Amino acid sequence: MLQQRDYTTSQLDVLEAEAIHIMREVAAEFERPCLLFSGGKDSIVMLRIAEKAFWPAPIPFPLMHIDTGHNFPEVLEFRDRRSEELGARLVVALVQDSIDAGRVAEETGRRASRNRLQTTTLLDAIEDNEFDAVFGGARRDEEKARAKERVFSFRDEFGQWDPKNQRPELWNLYNARIRKGEHIRVFPLSNWTELDIWDYIRREGIEIPSIYFAHTRSVFERDGMLLADSEFVTRGDDEPVFEAVVRYRTVGDLTITGAVQSTAATVEAIIEEIAATRLTERGATRADDRSSEAAMEDRKREGYF
Amino acid sequence: MDILRFATAGSVDDGKSTLIGRLLFDSKAIFEDQLEAVERTSRDRGTEYTDLSLLTDGLRAEREQGITIDVAYRYFATPRRKFIIADTPGHIQYTRNMVTGASTADLAIILIDARKGVLEQSRRHAFLTSLLRVPHLVLAVNKMDLVDYSQERFEEIREEFTSFASKLNVSDLTFIPISALHGDNVVSRSENTPWYQGSSLLHHLENVHIASDRNLVDVRFPVQYVIRPQKATDPAFHDYRGYAGQVAGGVLKPGDEVLHLPSGLATRIASIDTFDGPVEEAFPPMSVTLRLEDDIDISRGDMICRPNNQPQAAQELEAMVCWMTDAVKLAPRSKLTIKHTTRTARALVRDVHYRLDVNTLHRDETATALGLNEIGRVSLRVTHPLFVDEYSRNRLTGGFILVEEGSNTTVGAGMIVDARG
Numbered sequence: 001m002l003q004q005r006d007y008t009t010s011q012l013d014v015l016e017a018e019a020i021h022i023m024r025e026v027a028a029e030f031e032r033p034c035l036l037f038s039g040g041k042d043s044i045v046m047l048r049i050a051e052k053a054f055w056p057a058p059i060p061f062p063l064m065h066i067d068t069g070h071n072f073p074e075v076l077e078f079r080d081r082r083s084e085e086l087g088a089r090l091v092v093a094l095v096q097d098s099i100d101a102g103r104v105a106e107e108t109g110r111r112a113s114r115n116r117l118q119t120t121t122l123l124d125a126i127e128d129n130e131f132d133a134v135f136g137g138a139r140r141d142e143e144k145a146r147a148k149e150r151v152f153s154f155r156d157e158f159g160q161w162d163p164k165n166q167r168p169e170l171w172n173l174y175n176a177r178i179r180k181g182e183h184i185r186v187f188p189l190s191n192w193t194e195l196d197i198w199d200y201i202r203r204e205g206i207e208i209p210s211i212y213f214a215h216t217r218s219v220f221e222r223d224g225m226l227l228a229d230s231e232f233v234t235r236g237d238d239e240p241v242f243e244a245v246v247r248y249r250t251v252g253d254l255t256i257t258g259a260v261q262s263t264a265a266t267v268e269a270i271i272e273e274i275a276a277t278r279l280t281e282r283g284a285t286r287a288d289d290r291s292s293e294a295a296m297e298d299r300k301r302e303g304y305f
Numbered sequence: 306m307d308i309l310r311f312a313t314a315g316s317v318d319d320g321k322s323t324l325i326g327r328l329l330f331d332s333k334a335i336f337e338d339q340l341e342a343v344e345r346t347s348r349d350r351g352t353e354y355t356d357l358s359l360l361t362d363g364l365r366a367e368r369e370q371g372i373t374i375d376v377a378y379r380y381f382a383t384p385r386r387k388f389i390i391a392d393t394p395g396h397i398q399y400t401r402n403m404v405t406g407a408s409t410a411d412l413a414i415i416l417i418d419a420r421k422g423v424l425e426q427s428r429r430h431a432f433l434t435s436l437l438r439v440p441h442l443v444l445a446v447n448k449m450d451l452v453d454y455s456q457e458r459f460e461e462i463r464e465e466f467t468s469f470a471s472k473l474n475v476s477d478l479t480f481i482p483i484s485a486l487h488g489d490n491v492v493s494r495s496e497n498t499p500w501y502q503g504s505s506l507l508h509h510l511e512n513v514h515i516a517s518d519r520n521l522v523d524v525r526f527p528v529q530y531v532i533r534p535q536k537a538t539d540p541a542f543h544d545y546r547g548y549a550g551q552v553a554g555g556v557l558k559p560g561d562e563v564l565h566l567p568s569g570l571a572t573r574i575a576s577i578d579t580f581d582g583p584v585e586e587a588f589p590p591m592s593v594t595l596r597l598e599d600d601i602d603i604s605r606g607d608m609i610c611r612p613n614n615q616p617q618a619a620q621e622l623e624a625m626v627c628w629m630t631d632a633v634k635l636a637p638r639s640k641l642t643i644k645h646t647t648r649t650a651r652a653l654v655r656d657v658h659y660r661l662d663v664n665t666l667h668r669d670e671t672a673t674a675l676g677l678n679e680i681g682r683v684s685l686r687v688t689h690p691l692f693v694d695e696y697s698r699n700r701l702t703g704g705f706i707l708v709e710e711g712s713n714t715t716v717g718a719g720m721i722v723d724a725r726g
């Protein structure tokens with residue numbers, strides 16, 4: 001009988017099964033987990049996996065968004081609607097509050113961004129809510145420092161990651177032991193690639209915010225990237241605004257997330273484009289990773305997502 | 306399309322990271338911005354060629370020292386397969402990271418520098434891959450460009466390694482002469498080695514048969530999480546009680562008679578549920594939720610199996626342990642936390658029987674403890690029964706980790722060779 005069937009499993013099914021397993025481990029072993037939900041495609045997929053992992057029970061942990069205040073309105077609308085549909089509790093931690101409380105200082109000048117400030121807001125929110133496990137949608141294929149990270153990534157009481165001294169991680173046995181004040185960042189989508197995410201969105205028919213699809217937008221060019229013109233960015237005179245048909249490959253803080261020129265208006269068209277692209281998603285669209293060779297590693301050490 | 310997970314292994318500087326860079330580059334899995342960054346760094350350092358190892362050595366310290374410290378995971382796909390690569394460090398100090406990368410691998414590529422031949426670290430890694438039961442092994446004799454693509458040198462190394470491997474549990478061993486730097490026999494067969502009749506490395510990776518590596522015979526379902534939607538708005542789920550987990554062995558079907566451990570009670574599978582609807586069968590690595598016909602008290606850490614095919618319910622374990630810390634030694638009377646499938650218990654080390662010399666595979670029975678990176682056979686007593694199989698029969702129900710209770714870090718990887726009640 002076994003000979004008649006070879007029991008192979010498609011790559012998306014393998015990745016989904018692994019992610020579900022990770023989510024259930026966390027729900028079983030931690031007291032206060034939460035899931036970082038930004039309304040971006042990776043966190044949307046992560047949320048779908050959470051839905052699947054506990055069905056027919058509701059997702060047994062809250063969602064959290066670190067809100068820089070510089071968001072795409074389409075994404076915020078999506079974030080709120082999706083949390084409500086799921087009946088999930090949504091914790092929103094505002095970078096503005098950290099600024100008002102004097103925990104961080106707003107950057108000034110043309111390249112001012114709240115990207116780095118988010119780390120403080122995130123770590124404070126983890127502490128205030130006593131979260132002991134935090135799901136993130138980061139994937140190892142995104143960036144070379146992320147390629148090094150464990151699925152269960154230990155953070156000390158300062159929220160720091162020590163890349164030279166990570167816990168061994170064998171088979172599917174995850175070590176959930178921590179002391180009070182420490183926490184674990186958990187990455188259930190570690191082994192997914194950008195293309196896997198899109199293939200999954202297509203297969204599952206998952207809804208995503210409209211800014212992922214081609215649309216006309218007022219943009220200006222900076223460092224070879226197209227940034228959205230908005231009240232949150234300071235443009236120079238040498239940065240004229242023009243209209244372009246664009247879509248977003250990643251969704252982050254509006255001031256540093258670049259759009260790509262594209263007419264892809266459907267998930268199928270996006271998949272075709274991504275399969276042919278010669279640039280990584282962060283390289284194409286994230287100013288924050290361009291600042292130095294180890295920019296991501298440095299931010300991650302401090303406790304960034 | 307299926308997934309092949311593979312890991313690199315071998316001594317420092319044998320070219321593991323370069324090989325991965327080469328594979329990614331030649332299979333067009335490298336993006337322009339990544340390549341530009343690597344070219345820039347290579348130029349800045351005055352390297353005359355593009356150093357492809359920089360594609361995986363992503364940490365600052367790694368790039369500064371030119372070595373790999375921790376595993377890097379990389380991904381690429383060809384029309385035949387998706388590949389998950391674990392590029393592991395060769396340095397002995399970071400053996401625990403090599404073990405991390407190899408524990409989930411379907412295949413390991415051990416690199417040997419053609420000039421240097423089989424080194425102690427090559428043997429250690431070959432031994433570790435066999436201990437971890439990585440089902441397929443490729444011995445890649447690298448840097449063939451530096452030995453004039455000599456068939457004689459290749460044959461010498463092949464013989465030397467074959468004689469060492471005969472003492473190990475290696476069921477599938479393939480030798481390939483390559484140059485990671487220049488790409489010979491990596492993606493396509495090289496004209497520099499007309500005497501080599503085998504396939505290129507990539508061709509081998511695309512075609513190696515892995516479907517039968519999983520255990521589809523012994524039904525093992527470690528219960529991970531109990532799903533009881535008490536507040537479900539849908540009244541249909543009011544009395545729902547499902548046992549969620551990932552299948553660790555065998556094929557389960559609705560209607561099958563199953564047995565619950567530790568209770569020993571038998572029942573039947575009422576249905577196998579998923580978010581996408583019930584399924585007709587479940588097998589590794591599926592994550593599903595079982596509903597059972599009878600009300601049995603079942604919780605996380607329990608095991609569901611077949612009445613006529615049960616794991617050993619064991620409190621006395623005999624295992625090969627790889628020790629991964631220099632902070633403490635593994636010695637008789639050490640007390641540790643043990644995690645096995647979804648069950649956690651405490652373990653007491655009763656005895657260290659021997660320590661293995663990885664070079665000669667000699668058993669040193671005078672050893673009384675295991676230090677960092679040492680491997681030996683150990684007996685443990687655990688506080689409550691674990692439902693185990695021999696590791697050689699099932700990696701998922703035969704493997705465990707040991708956690709040090711002071712620092713909470715993972716300090717040991719264990720592979721069960723024998724167990725008693």
Ligand SMILES: Nc1nc2c(ncn2[C@@H]2O[C@H](COP(=O)(O)OP(=O)(O)OP(=O)(O)O)[C@@H](O)[C@H]2O)c(=O)[nH]1
Pocket residue numbers: 315316317318319320321322323324356358371372373374393394395396447448449450451483484485486487
């Ligand atoms: N001539 C030649 N040099 C090579 C070849 N493969 C790798 N090298 C060089 O060998 C050196 C070490 O290569 P790496 O790829 O960093 O070695 P590694 O095995 O990853 O080292 P660790 O990860 O630190 O254990 C680099 O200078 C490479 O350029 C080859 O096929 N031919």
Ligand SMILES: [Mg+2]
Pocket residue numbers: 321322323358362372373392393394395
């Ligand atoms: Mg390396």
